[in-house]
Amino acid sequence: METEKRLPKLSEVVFVLVSFIVIMFLFVVQFGIPIQLALLTTWFVIMAVGLKIGYNYAEMQQGIMKGIYDGLEAVLILISVGALIGTWIAGGVVPSIIYYGLSIIDPTIFLMAAFIICAITSLATGTSFGSAGTAGIAMMGIGESFGFPLALVAGAVISGCYVGDKLSPLSDTTVMTASLSKVNLIEHIKSMLYVSAPAFVVAGVLFLSAGFISHDQSGDLSQAEQTMVSLNEYFNISWYMIIPAVLVITLLALKKPSIPVILFGALLGSIWAFLFQNMPLLDAVNSLYSGNNIESGVAFIDNLLNRGGIEFMLGVIVLIIFALGVGGLMEKIGILKMICVTMLSWANNAGKTTLTTMLSGFFGNFFGGAAYVSIITASKITEENYERLHIDRRVLSRNTEAGGTVTTPMVPWSDGGVFMAATLGVSTLTYLPFLWFNFLVVIISLVYGFTNKFIWYTKEIDHTKQEQKAINS
Template identity: 55%
Template sequence: MGQARLPSLLEVMSVLVVFLAIVFSFTIYELPIQLALFISLFVVIGLGLMVGYTYDDLQAAMIKGISNGLEAVLILLAVGALVGTWIAGGVVPTLIYFGLEFINPSIFLLATLVICSVTALATGTSWGTVGTAGIAMMGIGEGLGMPLPMVAGAILSGAYFGDKLSPLSDSTVLTASMSKVNVIQHVKSMLYLDVPAFIITGILFTIAGFMYGGGEADLDKVNSIMGSLTDVFNINGLMLLPAVVVIGLLVMKKPSIPTISFGALLGIVWAIGFQGMGLADAISTAYSGFNITTDIDFINDLLAGGGISGMLGSIVVIIFGLGFGGLLEKIGVLQVIMDAFIHKIQSAGSLTSSTLLVGFFSNVFGCAMYVSLILTPKIMERSYDSLGYRRDTLSRNTEVGGTMTSSMVPWSDNGIYMAATLGISTFSYLPFMWMSFVSIIIALIYGYTGKFMWKNQDTRETV
């Protein structure tokens, strides 16, 4: 067989239209998105065969794409185990109890934004933040009568803000590495965008908090929830020790997977030692999750979840999505799209908007944030170099287009994880991802005004 060629733009667009049609039809009819991605794999394989690749080449590309994201799969398994055992061990119920007792409804959304920001900044993981502090804030928000999609928006806004400014974050390190800049220089560049975006987002959530929580909370409901928690669980400050230990270890730059897994082990110990569970039942919560029956449906729904088994559907999506992204990279699909209009990129504005679009569509078609963070710098670096812009502007725009939009795509790894963990559909929380929307707007303003778009000859400090 001769050498493989790049597909034509018409071939690429035809395949992507078929992919979107499959995904949206499965979404409309509420069919498993996993099957849509599985079918779409063969659509892209068909294109690869058509342009001259062998099946073995394409299979190797799929396996490579999957292997690049296996760390995310292992983290997801560990977080599932941690959530299940932390509910059983009383960690999550205690966080909810104290939150209901001390957090004023008017400032709850702002407090959620700040708490999740600090947690993610300290730990370097948006997933870990959502799986711990995020779940607790959802419970508190429900108890205070706050709109849960808005609470989820505050959680995600804080989690991604902290994650993007943390040198401990694997996605931050990956973006800097792919853009060929030092990670600290990348974080410095992000400060110019993320800090004003965070301030604006904080103001928006403060206003929303006074609008939705300005009245008196339903104290009867709050007291009923707190009473049910104390009836079922041993609630005291000692229950928070596993959370303190895990966050402390992550701050000390210990590896995420063993740290989160150790946190799950502590949850088992706490379930046996403080909540009176049997050994076998406590251990099983790491895999099967926790279930509870009380007179309050909210408590039953909130505290029935977690476990590795609860994450298996998300893992299937991530595996198929990573394989899909590996195929797209191998065949050169996004490269063909960029080549079609890359000659039109002649200014900082068009450069910025193009980077954001590539990052977003890499999430849409690559189904994984890692795919976006790998492909976007590869595709856009020539344009930045030819126009003389520094690579830290590339890395900053890659984060905005790739990371900040990753949870907006229901079939992406981040979209699946966040929806499954928070119990809110992607389209429900999407309108409230204010940090992401504000970041996109500020990035475009910088691009079209030339503000903080540093040229290679610009030797001034960026902070």
């Protein structure tokens, strides 16, 4: 006889959320146990609640599998980008970009330049991961050579990468959000410009100001000069080293599929390592899996350039799979639904509805571990409120990106947070205060919601009566 299922009670939801946070703190902060094991442990806490409310293990396993399946594209991109990073370092692509960057970029405007360069790269390619793994790594090398704090450089890089992840018509999250919100893709992008354009300008000014202040404190370019000497010694630096980067960006800009294009770029990196860096053929091929390995004698160059390869991403992939499993379990037994239903009963105007969408997206990242989960929770769970308040779906899609996509790198165990930390070599909580573009997008979206600016309605209504009606309902 099948047990009757029910939605979890509020006390059970609170138990799961508190347990999740306590386990994360004890495992990661208190005992230094890998975060992967912390996430795996939370599976059993959630399953215990699931059994109590009527689900059997087979049903919950289906939830785990669905959660992982929904995020598999991110896993494949991680594998591809890992291979790309390894071969582009070994092939001299990244070292050449760093070298020329040190030659032509003025240190005082570097942070703003890094922000803009990564933004342009992500707009052209539609991928924050690919942008961080290529232009981002180069900017980290240039920034450290100029003496900037790595957390600040990482903030500029990630902020720039998420400009395109949020706005590019080539971005999978942009396309997915428009589709789930039932909004035309171009209309979705136009709607986001009302938030992203001012956020971009203000963030650019902040990074420019930070560049002047930080440069005044460091001022010594001897490390930059030493970096250029070391790169020239260990790599063949030339303009044609950058050809793989130009080809990959061009193909992605032409809307070619991202995973095969990135893997093609990784293969070009191996060929360049063999042809132009005097690397044995087998070593060049092996860099796809094992990444690059040099001993330059300069500690930070070795730390920056001894990375990449599929192997480099294995720990990240395991973490994301476990995080996706957590999200799938919570979705299956109704915990995410209960969280959002509780918030929706409170949301009776545009401002509160915007806030609930933001929180739903953040919860999707925090408990689901992936941008894909956050976009689903933000759009599908809160869309009913937009219909009830007659708010245009373009506002829903815009708020979904603001609450879901841009908050992804803020969560240490989400796919974006883990990838950025591993790729750039700076922990999530260290770079978090410098994600100025991301924070500005959230803040501006909330300001628009609570001031009713750039909030479009599907018909002319009296907002005072609308709010009273929503309260009574």
